[in-house]
Amino acid sequence: MHIDILTLFPEMFHGVFNSSILKKAEENNAVQYNPINFRDYTDNKHQKVDDYPYGGGAGMVLAPQPLFDAVDHLKEQRKNTAPRVILMCPQGEPYTQEKAEELSEEDHLIFICGHYEGYDERIRTHLVTDEISIGDYVLTGGELGAMVVIDSVVRLLPGVLGNNESAIKDSFSTGLLEHPHYTRPREFRGLSVPDVVLSGNHQKIEEWRQKESLKRTYERRPDLLEKMELTDEQKRWLQVWKNEK
Structure with a gap:
């Protein structure tokens, strides 16, 4: 370019x-x-x-x-x-x-x-x-x-980022805000990393990330959800959080 x-x-x-x-x-x-x-x-x-x-x-x-x-x-x-x-x-x-x-x-x-x-x-x-x-x-x-x-x-040009998936999973690229991230140490000042991200179960980790991404968007940028076609499962999650409020 x-x-x-x-x-x-x-x-x-x-x-x-x-x-x-x-x-x-x-x-x-x-x-x-x-x-x-x-x-x-x-x-x-x-x-x-x-x-x-x-x-x-x-x-x-x-x-x-x-x-x-x-x-x-x-x-x-x-x-x-x-x-x-x-x-x-x-x-x-x-x-x-x-x-x-x-x-x-x-x-x-x-x-x-x-x-x-x-x-x-x-x-x-x-x-x-x-x-x-x-x-x-x-x-x-x-x-x-x-x-x-x-x-x-x-940063979106091919080969610019070390990991091409980094740009794909950025906030807004999927229509949602990005999920939370954690790194070592597991315990810091009494604050723990969620067990699921340490489980080694990649399917569960991915489900957790998708759910947290949706929740963060709902809490911080609900306007973005108005433009999306949500799955039935995502709609169920949203309803749960709305009921909790």
């Missing part, structure tokens, strides 16, 4: 891309990152990339010319791919694990990170393929949001 990031602050990405899983992914040739200062594409003699909004109002608006020219250039460099052009924006669709899995199938992603009041609407309507929001709040710019999306996508 090739990832271009159009930003006014490419240095923000250097520490993130040179650490942990994201660094290993690039070293293993699973991904290539390319942070670009889109100010380099402006035709304004003062290197401006923004202007006052028509009709007045607070703040500055990113002009279309630098971003259109930058995306055109990136597409020209990689003619054999049709990139997803992603605008990081509070007005975008809420980001989900399902979206991360969808994007992980692509060969080329281009992220646009704004840093002003907003974007010229022509950028939204004629340049981007996706608008993404990582939450119902406003950040100073799109850079942090892009980092979140890139991290969640890259």
Whole structure:
């Protein structure tokens, strides 16, 4: 996968891309990152990339010319791919694990990170393929949001995680929150590990994990269950917990 990031602050990405899983992914040739200062594409003699909004109002608006020219250039460099052009924006669709899995199938992603009041609407309507929001709040710019999306996508690429099942069983990948985990010691400050995970009976362990995953979702994110088709057994478990309440 090739990832271009159009930003006014490419240095923000250097520490993130040179650490942990994201660094290993690039070293293993699973991904290539390319942070670009889109100010380099402006035709304004003062290197401006923004202007006052028509009709007045607070703040500055990113002009279309630098971003259109930058995306055109990136597409020209990689003619054999049709990139997803992603605008990081509070007005975008809420980001989900399902979206991360969808994007992980692509060969080329281009992220646009704004840093002003907003974007010229022509950028939204004629340049981007996706608008993404990582939450119902406003950040100073799109850079942090892009980092979140890139991290969640890259870890899904084949061979990036040491164990490919890790991503498959993550929270939200199954539609549910992940089950509890335990490690040594068996007893810690009077707190014990559940007997079932020490039983060696893999069938019982898997049943326990599925049940705990469902219970945790019911307790913490019941909204997720509204989107799922539950089995009869899962419905019985839910009814038991509801009766206990």
